[in-house]
Amino acid sequence: MTPISSLASWPQTLAQKLIARAAGLPHVAVGEVVTCQVDLAMFHDSSGPRRLKPMLDALGAHIWDPHKVVLVMDHYVPAQDADAQRIVQIARDAAREWRLPNVIDSEGICHVVLPERGHLRPGMMCVGGDSHSPTGGAFGTYMFGIGATEMLGVVVTGEIWVQVPRTLRMQWTGQLARGVCAKDMMLHMIARFGMNGGQYQAVEFAGEAVMALGMQERMTLSNMSAELGAQAGLIAADDTTCAYLHAVGVNKEALHNAHQWHTDAQAECEDFHFDATVLSPQVAAPHSPANTRAVGDYVDVKLDVAYIGACTGAKLEDLRAAALVLRGHRVAQGVRLLVAPASARDQAQAEREGVMQVLRDAGAQVLPHSCGACAGYGETVEEGARVISSTARNFKGRMGPASVQVYLASPWTVAASALRGRISDVREML
Amino acid sequence: MKTSRVWKLGADVDTDALAPGAYMKNGIEVIAQHCLEVLRPDFAAAVCPGDVLVAGPNFGIGSSREQAAGALVHLGVRAVVAPSFSGLFFRNAFNLGLLLLTCPEAEQLRDGDAVTLVPAGVQRDNGALLPCQAIPDFLMNMIHAGGLMNLLRLRSQGKHHE
DSSP: OOOGGGGOSSOOOHHHHHHHHHHTOSOOOTTOEEEEEOSEEEEETTTTHHHHHHHHHHHTOOOSOGGGEEEEEOSSOSOOSHHHHHHHHHHHHHHHHTTOSOEEESSBOHHHHHHHTTOOOTTOEEEESSTTGGGGGGGTOEEEEOOHHHHHHHHHHSEEEEEOOOEEEEEEESOOOTTOOHHHHHHHHHHHHOTTTTTTSEEEEESHHHHTSOHHHHHHHHHGGGGGTOSEEEOOOOHHHHHHHHHTTOOHHHHTTGGGOSOOTTSOOEEEEEEGGGOOOEEEOTTOTTSEEEGGGTTTOBOSEEEEEHHHHOSHHHHHHHHHHHTTOOOOTTOEEEEEOSBHHHHHHHHHTTHHHHHHHTTOEEOOSSSGGGGTSSSOOOTTOEEEESSSOOOTTTTSSTTOEEEEOOHHHHHHHHHHTBOOOGGGGO | OOEEEEEEOOSOOBHHHHSOGGGTTSOHHHHHHTTTTTTOTTHHHHOOTTOEEEOOSSBTBSOOOTHHHHHHHHTTOOEEEESOBOHHHHHHHHHTTOEEEEOTTGGGOOTTOEEEEETTEEEETTSOEEEOOOOOHHHHHHHHHTSHHHHHHHHHHHHHHO
């Protein structure tokens, strides 16, 4: 895909270029409301067919282009009870009835399996029926979350309205210390700006410390743009992006213009500067991701559960990080370590690398590769438990009863804390 | 002019509080019974159609689950008044026909106050006006139609007649 404005003299941000292309305009101005053609709509068992089908049927309408739809079963699988079974069955029946060519059933969490199957490419305009849909922004894709009724509008018309956002550019210089990762960068930014600090604008992650990250770490940044309250969390496409996409089967022709998807040098951004070199592991205390401080402020908080899961914190790179900490050790007595890998492919690769065995040997209980306890939909945590989790949200009541206390941290920090039975600084253990 | 009773909430009211994950398997009538129970256990049972929610900044942060707005619609909440909203919640609310008023001074209002919604903002019973940001026409059309579903229905009927 080529930005229409690539030769124009009006400098544009990455967000503007992506929206202009989808709107069929040479350029767009901040604040303008435009109608975009949607290249891909993703929804899952919870937000998708069970909500969409009754509305589509009531309208007598059809999906505008089934080839542009990806359905993922990840929230209610494996089904824990009759209600969950019913919801998943509705999704499977709809997949057949609508003749959807792209259905990913019980093979991982939507935001991870979508790029893993090559569905995202730089330059696309995508929507997802899930708030962590900004994850797609790591691929130079404009992707954002919408609710079920708005998804109905998309699948009927193929269009969505967008108000062209300002770009808040997070410039990260320096180099992360060992044991400090994208999750820590995000928690740090959320603490600084707050959970609505993104003001539903576009956040762009840039600078040498961002471009040094692998794709799954970049996905963690874009993923938690949701917790910044941004509409999209973008990263310019580069060689790392192209190498990942090529490896998952995206052909070279589809990528030949990938490097054009970046913010022009003279484009107007609000810039914020961070130094990765001095960043400590970060921990968000209950009940908000914005309640973040350096890990040192929370050491000695005793724990009952350590959870490595979700699209945010259980991808292959996250599992590898946990294994580096846990290798040859057992978790502390009284601590339950739960690991729910983000996708079947990531789990299989972690198995081949011996990573899963390291986790099991350390005492981890391996849960299904689905959203699970993160959304409070699957297995939840017991009354009064203190949890450290690699997930994205620690709202009251999210992972179980309102009495559950959830601390958010990186997979490195979760693993280190599981070993000591209390929140710990992973740098002391590497 | 119809007056509305104010239900006052704090800042950062999230979608898990509005539509708790544990009840997401259920229909909106069940989810609505548990709406805001972690913050105001009495809310769902006591709220009356036409009442107004008033909250601090960042109302509706969190999930894309539109049941967060749908539960308020189901309970008959007329509008939510707050200094700022989550962008995703904002879209969902208008898509479901729920009016959101962005009101910098919302926090001056107290629980139990009687207010009147007027075109320029929220009027207190002493006549004082708390101004609200203007809402674009295409979003007000969504409110008048009762949500996007009804707009799509009208549009499909329009095509039908052509």
